[in-house]
Amino acid sequence: MRDPDIQALLDNGVSGIVFPDVNTAAEARLAVAAGRFGPLGRRSVTGGYPWFDYQGVPPAEALPAIEAATLLACMIETREGVRNVEAIAAVPGIDVIHVGMNDLLTDMGKPGQYADPDWPRRWTASRRPAKLMASSSAAVATATRRRRRRSSAAARNS
Secondary structure: OOOOHHHHHHHOOOOEEEEOOOOOHHHHHHHHHHHOOOOOOOOOOOOOOHHHOOOOOOHHHHHHHHHHHOEEEEEEOOHHHHHOHHHHHOOOOOOEEEEOHHHHHHHOOOOOOOOOOOOOHHHHOOOOOOOEEOOHHHHHHHHHHHHHHHHHHHHHHO
């Protein structure tokens, strides 16, 4: 989460980052610090972005559009992450929680035992936050639709 490439990747047009092996809300906050502009994060503001063909767009216009187009995901891959998943999901700026089931089952001492009753399928229950989904494709699709709606709304209002 302190990888200097995160800033370079995002500044060069990558629209999302998956942070692996997030175990605590503090680690999720480090992810947000790396991937979001202030006030949520500490991502540096540059002079031009690929979304605007590297033209000088005022930050007051550019940053909200870039934020709306950026997806941050945390992977839960250990029992510690499972114990803290609600707190991780509650961190402002995190869009998706993805359960890395192979690593999680291995951490549980049950590699490859996908039908095990201890596997946390209950996270997909309707009462859980939308961020808590066991299927990465469903989670990314949900977050992407939300981002597109925000971007469309921002475009209509400008």
